[in-house]
Amino acid sequence: MKTTHRDNWRVVISINPQYTHVRISALGFTGLDSDLDGTLAGTPFELTVVPRRLGDFGGVSMGDQLVSNDVDGDYRRRCEQMLAAYLREPHVRSGRVEVDEEHRCSHCDMRWEELTAAEAADDSTNIDAHSSEGEPVCCDKAIDEFRAERGIPMPNWAGGAA
Known part of the structure; x- marks a missing residue:
């Protein structure tokens, strides 16, 4: 019957700089140029963060199925942990975990x-x-x-x- 395949896990956060005057360095953009030491102001924007692959251990890399018996669950938990950490930041107003789902026939x-x-x-x-x-x-x-x-x-x- 129908099988579900999930791919492209990501965390999308909404940053609302008009209320917090976030320093650009707080977003991780440091040392690129002295002009990047300013503050963010303006309309809210979204930032998408893709988690590291489950099988990526820095110098060693292997398939996700080799390191996990529950690939979808592990990606979901990893993304939820990332989201919880981002939501603790004062300039992050909201966020969500997204994933692409595709349904396919198990026969053909x-x-x-x-x-x-x-x-x-x-x-x-x-x-x-x-x-x-x-x-x-x-x-x-x-x-x-x-x-x-x-x-x-x-x-x-x-x-x-x-």
Whole structure:
């Protein structure tokens, strides 16, 4: 059936300099130029911070799956810890953890799509009279599994009379 893949974990923080007059050096921009020693003022802006890979140990690097039995959980915890640390800073007003999610079929690895209610009611977009909302559209195996779980009659894949 449907599998979920998560990638590109990140922490997004909102900095509101108009209230705090944050020193630029507080954001980590130090020693680049004497002009960067000023203060930030103006409208709020967002900053995105990407965590270090789980398998990055400085001089040694390996795949995340080799160092974690729960890659998604470990990234989520790492990002939540980062966010908690940022939220303690006076110039950070809010933040959130974001991740890209992609749903794929476990049988054919195609992007997961399902029939909408309108598509299921439209004879031109469904397989047979038993097509229903939520039915996958990627492959025969996914459709068969969906219907078997719900007690819906199987499609006639052979093409003969049903």
